[in-house]
Amino acid sequence: MTNTLVLDVDGTLVDTNYHHAVAWFRAFRRFDLTVPTWRLHRAIGMGGDKLVAAVAGEHVERDRGDELREAWVAEFEPMLAEVRPLEGAHRLVSAAREQDLAVVLASSGKRRHVDHYLGLIDAADVPSTSSDDVAESKPAPDLVEVALRQVDRDGGRAVVIGDSVWDCDAAHRAGLPVVCLRTGGFGEAELREHGASAVYEELDQLRADLTDLPMA
Template sequence: MTNTLVLDVDGTLVDTNYHHAVAWFRAFRRFDITVPTWRLHRAIGMGGDKLVAAVAGDHVERERGDDLRQAWEAAFEPMLAEIRPLEGAHRLVAAALEQDFAVVLASSGKRHHVDHYLKLIDAVGLPSTSSDDVEETKPAPDLVEVALRKVDGGGRAVVIGDSVWDCDAARRAGLPVVCLRTGGFGEAELREHGASAVYEELDRLRADLTDLPMA
């Protein structure tokens, strides 16, 4: 049986978290709502279906949720050309495949964003998820569960992410999680949310691929 790596994308393989925070800030300002960017950054990793209520309250979600998500997409779209893969992203994916892992990219992003990221890390053709695949995004476990169904691993699996929301989703799916600091979250809080190991960079994680916790 083949072991599976469930790889988060935003903040883990591509450097997008701060772009997302700025795009959300601009989206809220279009409706004269000011949410501090530090608070927005703390919510990045959640899907957009949950973020609005988390940072601005249920009443804003009820009144402006869909409008804000559309405004976020309009603000983020011009930034796509600025997005770059994180150092070691392609090497990690290539090494995992060479070591016979089943690799699936579990993103809650828009499908065309995910497709763009796959090109950036030379991973076109690998199975992947997007927000189109689930009704609930992270920290719900749905994306992890859908990702597992997209590969025929049949063995054990581990989630690799960068946020507390990745940790929560993995825990709810019954899987161990390993995290990167690349999304801007601290090691202590990632461990508090269940990360069994925290790495500063992808190349260090790649060196430990065969020693990752699996379940």
Template sequence: MTNTLVLDVDGTLVDTNYHHAIAWFRAFRRHGLTVPTWKLHRAIGMGGDKLVAEIAGQHVEDEHGDDVRAAWEAEFEPMLDEVRPFEGAHRLITTALEKDFAVVLASSGKRRHVDHYVKLLDVPDVASTSSDDVDESKPAPDLIATALDRVEGGRAVVVGDSVWDCEAARRAGLPCVALRTGGFAEADLLDHGASAVYDELDRLRADLSDLPFGPA
């Protein structure tokens, strides 16, 4: 049965995590709130529907949540043209396809952002998800389940860069391998369930056939 590679996008395939942290910082500042960027970075990879309460508390979510998210979108939009794929991202995907893996991009980003990343990665025929496809974002497992529904695969592994990817994979009952490309420490990723941590996409690509695939 075909193995499936469930790939996170932001911070895993494209270099966006620090752009997102700055955009969130500016979004909170629009509402008179100063949140340390290190705390924001630690929350990147979690869906925007959860981030405001996680970082600033439920009272801020209740009062300003939607406005902060709208401000984040406005702050991030001008940065979109600065985003670049990580070295080896295209090679990872094309090699997996050449090995007859099913590949799906499990992103909780905005659809137009995901479409932009797909163009950057030059993988127009690969299935993908966006925040429009689920009611609840990472670390909930919904996005992974939706991604798996889009491909005809069997055993699967999740590849991500954040502790939230690891948690979503755990809740979905799937193994996860992680990359340090998003800025999370190796120890944190392992503590949250990653079975292995890679510094580079090409190193992960070399181990594709040996990844810990589990029943989807």
């Protein structure tokens, strides 16, 4: 049996959450809409299919949803060159594989963005999912479920690793335990309130506990 790590990407392996918040702020401003960046940051981690309504209301989603998502892509693309891996990202993935854990990435991001991040952490051969693979993104469980189908678990157990309450909610709906990092800017208390069994400050601390992670 092979146990599996289902890893979130944005905010967990690469430092993008604040780039995303700024890109969304600028996208809304294109349509003379102002959404406070603190509110946008709180929504980062859910997919763009849900974010517009969550931060601006169903009427904005209905009237401008697709245009806003297109504007977000246009605002975020120039920032890709600024994105850097979080300290320990490559070491975590390498250590997990050395310990015979299956690793799969479950990201709400666009496929071309995910592929870029894989290059940054030197993990181009790691199986991954993106928002292009599912009808609904986080906090729906779809990404986690699709990710699990990409690895040969042979009856093994799995755990989700993320950085946001949306990762926690997706894991819960998929029936899996979740461990979180504070690298996305969410507080420990709220992550635990959403079901995180452990919360780490950085990836190297998590790597040291790989053999002790809760799995189901």
